[in-house]
Amino acid sequence: MQHRLYIVGAGPGDPDLLTIKAHRVLMQADVVLYDALLGKQILEMLPESCEKVYVGKTYKDQQDQIKRMCRINALMKKGVEEGKRVVRLKTGDPLIFGRGIEEVRFLRNEKIDYELVPGITAGIAAANHCQIPITERSINRTLLFCTGTTLNGDMKQFDAVSTMIQIGTPVMIYMGLNNLGSIIDKLIDNGVKADTSICAISKVSYPDEKMLFGNLSNFMSKLEQNPLEMPTILVIGENIMPMLEEADELLNQCKCTDCK
Ligand SMILES: C[S@@+](CC[C@H](N)C(=O)[O-])C[C@H]1O[C@@H](n2cnc3c(N)ncnc32)[C@H](O)[C@@H]1O
Structure with a gap:
């Protein structure tokens, strides 16, 4: 049988x-x-x-x-x-x-x-762990999954991705960590704003999961100072500020004695 x-x-x-x-x-x-x-x-x-x-x-x-x-x-x-x-x-x-x-x-x-x-894909797990608003009513209306590595090494998909980011679509990039410098250059060449947010989440759901947040212009130097292990998923978009990061920033700005 x-x-x-x-x-x-x-x-x-x-x-x-x-x-x-x-x-x-x-x-x-x-x-x-x-x-x-x-x-x-x-x-x-x-x-x-x-x-x-x-x-x-x-x-x-x-x-x-x-x-x-x-x-x-x-x-x-x-x-x-x-x-x-x-x-x-x-x-x-x-x-x-x-x-x-x-x-x-x-x-x-x-x-x-x-x-x-079916299984929970890394990008969706990452968004949940870091509380990234990958969709939000009237703000993030589409969501894109994309690969950062192709068989022949071309990056044609990033022409369309650039347009999607410019109209407010968050994009999740799989297998993109090693090509990230070229991906960022390509997005900026295509007109994506340098202050567009980027979040990298490594080893999603493992005990040593790590998140790094920045924008297209400062991210590579942040990454150099805080290297991330593979596997890593990237999320790029205008409105993808992780709620965790937002909470940290609010705490840092707060002058009250309870937060000190
Ligand atoms: C060959 S793809 C497989 C994707 C997988 N089928 C999925 O749905 O998550 C491998 C890429 O997925 C992402 N990935 C898979 N597991 C991950 C994890 N635990 N943390 C972060 N990224 C992960 C990374 O971008 C990695 O380079």
Whole structure:
């Protein structure tokens, strides 16, 4: 008998942010094929009997990406054909910059029964943790997800992104930390105001999560003084002041003795 294969979004890292469905299928899994950014704590809670197979890639590792995808596909197929309960475990949400759709295509071609289980994507988790108003009535009416890294290194998407930022759209940039200097230059060249806010949140939902806030003109020097670890998500926009930061600033400005 063959079991349904699940492509599961694990959320940003904290096991408490797994969905109940993700938790249920993980607890029943015979094989879990997992990615690089996957939280250690999530892997530790898998049943001992479950075979855990690393199939991830790290920033700029030398793996051939076509071979890597072929290996993942072959492992999914083999597991299902052997009658195992297979989970393909991905960080965040499988369809947000997670190549989940390529795996779906393979499974469809192979006529393998599968289901996608959504997860909390890093950007949304970051916005909640830092209380960033990514949408707000009459202020932030659209929201954009964007990648800061492309296969051929071009940054064409930032032409459209620049316009969206100028009309007041917050943009969440995944995989953008290493290219941030070029991204900022491109936005400013395209007319985005240098005082537009930027917030970087590293290791969202991990105990050592960190946030850095600034604007396009001062952010790179702030980052030099306060380096952030990967993975990091970036949020850029005119109206994205994190409520936490706002609270800190208000406290700093306050002259009352209670706040001193
Ligand atoms: C290959 S993409 C995967 C995105 C994932 N599917 C999601 O929905 O969050 C990897 C990028 O996601 C972001 N990311 C993933 N997990 C993160 C975390 N815990 N904290 C901050 N950024 C994270 C970073 O920008 C990282 O470079």
